[in-house]
Amino acid sequence: MCEMTDPVVVGLTEDEKILKETVRRFAEQEIAPRAREMDAKDVFPREVMSGLGKLGLLGITVPEEYGGAGAGIRAQAIVVEELARVSAAVTSSYAAHSNLVLDNLNRHAGPSIKEKYFPALCTGEAIGCLAITEPGAGSDAISMRCTARRDGDAYILNGTKIFITNGPVADVIVVYAKTEPKLGSKGISTFVVEKDFPGFSVGRKIAKMGHRGSPFGELIFQDCRVPAENLVGEENSMVRMVLQGLHRERIIWSSEAVGIAQGAYAIARKYVVEREQFGRVLADFQMVQEKLVDMALDINLGRLLVRRCAVMADMGMNAEVALEASYAKLFTGEMAERVTSKGLHMLGGYGYTQEFQIERYFRDAKAMPIGAGTSEIQRLIIARKLLE
Numbered sequence: 001m002c003e004m005t006d007p008v009v010v011g012l013t014e015d016e017k018i019l020k021e022t023v024r025r026f027a028e029q030e031i032a033p034r035a036r037e038m039d040a041k042d043v044f045p046r047e048v049m050s051g052l053g054k055l056g057l058l059g060i061t062v063p064e065e066y067g068g069a070g071a072g073i074r075a076q077a078i079v080v081e082e083l084a085r086v087s088a089a090v091t092s093s094y095a096a097h098s099n100l101v102l103d104n105l106n107r108h109a110g111p112s113i114k115e116k117y118f119p120a121l122c123t124g125e126a127i128g129c130l131a132i133t134e135p136g137a138g139s140d141a142i143s144m145r146c147t148a149r150r151d152g153d154a155y156i157l158n159g160t161k162i163f164i165t166n167g168p169v170a171d172v173i174v175v176y177a178k179t180e181p182k183l184g185s186k187g188i189s190t191f192v193v194e195k196d197f198p199g200f201s202v203g204r205k206i207a208k209m210g211h212r213g214s215p216f217g218e219l220i221f222q223d224c225r226v227p228a229e230n231l232v233g234e235e236n237s238m239v240r241m242v243l244q245g246l247h248r249e250r251i252i253w254s255s256e257a258v259g260i261a262q263g264a265y266a267i268a269r270k271y272v273v274e275r276e277q278f279g280r281v282l283a284d285f286q287m288v289q290e291k292l293v294d295m296a297l298d299i300n301l302g303r304l305l306v307r308r309c310a311v312m313a314d315m316g317m318n319a320e321v322a323l324e325a326s327y328a329k330l331f332t333g334e335m336a337e338r339v340t341s342k343g344l345h346m347l348g349g350y351g352y353t354q355e356f357q358i359e360r361y362f363r364d365a366k367a368m369p370i371g372a373g374t375s376e377i378q379r380l381i382i383a384r385k386l387l388e
């Protein structure tokens with residue numbers, strides 16, 4: 001694989017370089033051989049998650065005392081990019097589990113929740129998901145209608161969540177609900193729900209065009225009884241968990257977009273140096289070179305934006321990261337679409353077939369400007385800031 005657009009190895013610590021090599025080896029040996037089948041059959045690789053657990057990658061941002069590796073978002077972004085070069089499906093399931101659930105709970109839950117749930121989540125024995133989106137509340141997530149009502153030593157949850165990555169297979173569900181609907185965003189609370197709690201059920205598993213193999217679907221809470229000790233933090237105070245979680249999720253989602261683009265670039269580059277037309281390899285033609293250059297430049301710029309945000313997040317610059325994560329998410333989401341589209345085109349008719357798998361990267365890239373807040377929402381956030 002060409003190293004031309006590979007991380008800016010400059011600036012990576014020794015530990016980060018080892019991490020990157022370790023994840024790349026695992027991705028190429030354990031994930032790449034099954035990526036095509038996962039996509040074709042839409043099957044979830046639970047054993048791959050256990051493998052990631054054995055490498056200590058699931059709880060990468062969780063402190064060691066709870067079974068994690070005690071690293072930061074920089075490290076998690078490296079893991080995600082390396083996984084996404086090979087399989088966006090594994091990456092999405094990893095990111096939902098490791099970033100949306102473990103990283104979020106690590107920042108907002110108390111010791112009892114961490115002691116109870118983190119060990120199994122860090123090994124991959126239990127799978128996690130985070131549920132915010134509802135059929136009627138996507139971009140406007142704060143308008144969620146799922147409710148939680150206190151009843152003695154429990155809360156009773158009612159509502160439906162949709163498009164939840166890992167939802168159909170999750171053992172531990174982190175869910176947002178309104179405990180005080182009339183307070184709007186100030187009435188949101190967070191709960192940890194186990195799949196066996198009465199009143200919880202999995203609805204439809206939803207088939208999608210990309211990220212196939214990462215299960216995704218509907219979750220139903222019908223008078224679901226959740227013990228009061230599974231309330232995360234304080235009642236009515238979790239809009240900050242929603243917002244801070246979204247900023248960190250956007251960094252990780254952006255790194256996934258960079259990885260998808262890098263994977264497609266590698267396929268296209270290999271093809272154009274081998275394929276001959278008009279008696280020369282395609283890479284000899286300047287119009288082909290131009291595409292390759294534009295792709296490499298796009299990937300490099302995306303990676304720099306991700307790295308900048310991740311460093312800021314690890315430095316605790318939370319206020320600044322909100323805006324920077326939107327820039328990164330906006331750029332990398334659209335960049336992944338551009339790069340995978342150009343890459344597919346460079347393979348001509350073969351690109352349009354399933355033989356070289358570049359069409360899988362093209363389908364996977366399509367989700368990148370949608371999930372974790374669409375491009376329009378990132379533009380709204382940035383415009384608001386610019387006009388402040």
Ligand SMILES: Cc1cc2nc3c(=O)[nH]c(=O)nc-3n(C[C@H](O)[C@H](O)[C@H](O)COP(=O)(O)OP(=O)(O)OC[C@H]3O[C@@H](n4cnc5c(N)ncnc54)[C@H](O)[C@@H]3O)c2cc1C
Nearest residue numbers: 130131132133138139163164165367370371372373374376
């Ligand atoms: C692969 C994938 C994985 C996901 N995983 C999860 C998960 O694990 N957990 C979870 O909770 N959710 C998840 N989601 C849901 C995701 O967060 C939502 O799909 C996303 O926030 C958009 O919401 P929506 O689909 O309801 O679209 P809508 O909000 O209905 O938007 C539809 C269109 O209208 C545009 N639009 C909306 N409002 C405005 C506006 N004010 N100005 C201009 N345009 C606007 C949008 O940009 C979009 O193009 C996932 C989605 C995908 C695709």
